[in-house]
Amino acid sequence: MVHGFGANILITALYDEAGHLRGYSKVTRDLTERKATEELLRSVVDHVIDGIITIDEDGVVQSFNSAAEKLFGYTAAEMIGQNVKALMPEPYHSQHDGYIANYARTGQAKIIGIGREVVGRRKDGSTFPMDLAVSEFRLGHCRFFTGIVRDITERKRLEQELLQRVQELAEADRHKNDFLAMLAHELRNPLAPIRNALQIMKMPRAKGAAVQQGRSMMERQVQHLVRLVDDLLDISRIMRGKIELHKEATDLATVVQRAVETAQPSIDAHGHELMVSLPSRPIRIEADIIRLAQVISNLLTNAAKYSDKAGRIWLSAEPEGDFVLLRVRDSGIGIAPDLLTRIFDLFVQGDSSLARSRGGLGIGLTLVKNLVEMHNGSVTAFSCGPGQGSEFIVRLPILSEIEPYQEEEEPQQQPASPAGRTRRVLVVDDNVDAAESAALLLRMWGHEVQTVHDGPSALEAVCTHRPGIVLLDIGLPGMSGYEVAKQLRAQPEFKTLVVAAMTGYG
Ligand code: ADP
Numbered sequence: 001m002v003h004g005f006g007a008n009i010l011i012t013a014l015y016d017e018a019g020h021l022r023g024y025s026k027v028t029r030d031l032t033e034r035k036a037t038e039e040l041l042r043s044v045v046d047h048v049i050d051g052i053i054t055i056d057e058d059g060v061v062q063s064f065n066s067a068a069e070k071l072f073g074y075t076a077a078e079m080i081g082q083n084v085k086a087l088m089p090e091p092y093h094s095q096h097d098g099y100i101a102n103y104a105r106t107g108q109a110k111i112i113g114i115g116r117e118v119v120g121r122r123k124d125g126s127t128f129p130m131d132l133a134v135s136e137f138r139l140g141h142c143r144f145f146t147g148i149v150r151d152i153t154e155r156k157r158l159e160q161e162l163l164q165r166v167q168e169l170a171e172a173d174r175h176k177n178d179f180l181a182m183l184a185h186e187l188r189n190p191l192a193p194i195r196n197a198l199q200i201m202k203m204p205r206a207k208g209a210a211v212q213q214g215r216s217m218m219e220r221q222v223q224h225l226v227r228l229v230d231d232l233l234d235i236s237r238i239m240r241g242k243i244e245l246h247k248e249a250t251d252l253a254t255v256v257q258r259a260v261e262t263a264q265p266s267i268d269a270h271g272h273e274l275m276v277s278l279p280s281r282p283i284r285i286e287a288d289i290i291r292l293a294q295v296i297s298n299l300l301t302n303a304a305k306y307s308d309k310a311g312r313i314w315l316s317a318e319p320e321g322d323f324v325l326l327r328v329r330d331s332g333i334g335i336a337p338d339l340l341t342r343i344f345d346l347f348v349q350g351d352s353s354l355a356r357s358r359g360g361l362g363i364g365l366t367l368v369k370n371l372v373e374m375h376n377g378s379v380t381a382f383s384c385g386p387g388q389g390s391e392f393i394v395r396l397p398i399l400s401e402i403e404p405y406q407e408e409e410e411p412q413q414q415p416a417s418p419a420g421r422t423r424r425v426l427v428v429d430d431n432v433d434a435a436e437s438a439a440l441l442l443r444m445w446g447h448e449v450q451t452v453h454d455g456p457s458a459l460e461a462v463c464t465h466r467p468g469i470v471l472l473d474i475g476l477p478g479m480s481g482y483e484v485a486k487q488l489r490a491q492p493e494f495k496t497l498v499v500a501a502m503t504g505y506g
Contacts, residue, residue: 051149055084056142059100071130071151073123084147089121104143112136112145120149129156179347179361186228186361190221197221228361235346235363238370245288245374249399252283252317252324259296260315267304267313274300277316283324284399287375292396295371295379298364299328299392305360306350306390307332323377324398329391335383343381344369372396426467427451428458428484429502430476438471455479459487462494474503 045052051068055061061084064076072079072087079086085096102108115133122128131150136143197214200206206214237243256278267274285292296315303313307330314329335343335350342348349362365381372379377396383389425442429435430453439449450465452458455476462470470488474481481501488494 049150052146053079053084053087053149054144054146056144057100057104059083059085059096062144068149071122071128071149072120078123087121089119089127092118093121117152120151128153175347183232183361186359187225189359190225194218194221224359231361231363231367234367238367239346243370243374245291247286247288247375249284249286250289252285252326252396253278255285255287255289255292256296256315256317256326258289258293259300262293262297263300263304266301270304270307271310272304272307272313273310274313274315277314279318283317283319285324285375285396286399287396291371292375295368295394296326296328298368299394302364302392303328303330303332303390306330319398320395322398322400323395326394326396327391328394329389331389333390334386334388335381335390336386340381340383344379368392368394423447423469424465424467425449426458426461426465426470428453428455428461428470428476428481429473430454431473434473455481455484458484462488462497467497469498469500471500471502474501 045063045065048065049067051071052063052065053061053068054063061079061082064074064079066076068079069075074086083096085093088096103112112134115131118130118132119127120130129152131152132147134145134147136145138144194217197218200214201211234243256276260274260276264274300313300315304311307313312331314327316329317324317326319325339348339350344365346366347362348365349360369379372394375396377394379392379394382391382393425439425447427435427438427442427449429438429451432451432453435451435453439451442449450461450467452461455478458470458472458476461467472481472484476484481503485499485501488497488499
């Protein structure tokens with residue numbers, strides 16, 4: 001690509017494919033070629049995407065191509081003869097004369113031959129970032145400068161976006177690291193009392209009461225651990241879009257009852273009083289009962305956790321148009337305004353020392369929000385500030401149905417000890433303790449149990465031991481539980497064998 005100036009000087013500017021100026025040379029041309037050359041130059045200069053502006057030593061514009069017209073909003077006629085400063089906002093506007101003079105005196109270049117990012121000013125006064133590369137040439141005794149300018153608004157926007165993304169990733173990474181540290185801590189916490197309780201139970205002098213106390217301590221701590229791990233599994237499933245709801249038409253009261261049953265021990269442990277108020281007529285919703293109960297019990301447990309001893313918790317539901325508003329309010333420690341805005345974000349916790357002392361991973365409310373949204377609802381948090389209590393409102397669509405509602409049958413609770421029949425059971429689990437403890441329990445219930453710890457042994461044991469039921473771990477080393485089940489099913493004699501999967505993968 002070329003750009004020329006004057007009678008017999010040709011400046012050949014070289015561009016790469018992206019249109020960036022790579023270099024230029026000056027060539028003197030024969031006068032006979034002058035006209036043709038000028039035509040070519042004009043056409044090229046008028047069609048390049050960069051603005052090309054030539055000025056003299058005083059900063060007066062000599063040429064202004066059509067890309068420059070588009071960039072700055074001035075016509076060439078308006079700019080030629082004007083000082084180029086018109087295209088610069090402050091402080092460049094005021095500095096420009098001094099800058100050219102300084103260069104003329106000292107030869108010290110700040111832009112010439114270097115190229116840099118500057119700010120341009122349009123006719124309408126608006127400014128934009130641009131790349132500017134300036135080359136210098138002489139014509140007789142006069143010195144001229146050609147500036148090639150490119151609007152880099154879009155590039156800057158992308159750079160900004162990229163920078164923001166990088167910052168977000170760094171922030172997420174930091175959160176993750178903090179979370180891992182906290183997770184280790186939270187998982188470690190219940191282990192100390194469990195270990196102590198085990199020690200107590202092992203002591204020969206340990207008598208009934210101490211053993212009983214140790215056992216309930218272990219039960220509580222294990223329950224806490226299970227809840228932490230379940231929350232973790234749930235959130236990872238939600239984040240990967242792997243959670244499936246089993247929705248059915250149900251009465252809100254059924255869900256509330258289930259949630260209260262789950263949260264009651266925690267409410268009682270803190271000595272709080274729970275007041276439940278539901279409308280007298282049934283409110284039909286379409287819900288995954290277990291998941292929605294989990295939402296409400298999470299809110300109730302938080303209300304219990306974040307209230308000082310002997311507080312009050314209110315759970316109420318009221319219809320509002322096509323929706324039902326479910327409120328969980330407490331008289332607890334309240335929520336600071338800055339926390340309120342991020343409270344449903346993953347890993348967000350209030351005062352960390354406080355949250356720590358109350359235990360938790362900062363994922364409960366993220367779960368709540370996601371599960372509520374999967375029910376086409378929304379959840380909002382309110383608090384007048386620290387010490388003022390908190391309120392969480394879950395808004396769910398009411399099911400409008402013509403068909404009469406059929407009362408859901410409560411799932412039958414399995415009796416702890418199945419009466420009568422002794423079964424032959426094969427337990428397959430590579431975690432030996434898990435297998436042996438399950439076997440112990442099954443034996444105490446009167447069954448005949450064998451344990452194995454890998455796939456091939458399971459296949460062999462099914463042939464020799466002839467169990468009626470196989471409890472099969474999925475994540476087995478070498479041969480997965482799925483493969484074991486497939487191979488068993490391939491044999492006609494085991495077509496009807498009951499094979500139950502045991503897995504932590506959900
Ligand atoms: P966790 O309880 O494990 O910290 P959550 O996601 O359930 O995680 O809650 C996030 C944070 O929100 C908590 O750390 C706590 O600061 C605040 N919070 C939640 N529920 C309440 C409540 N009822 N009253 C006051 N603060 C609450």
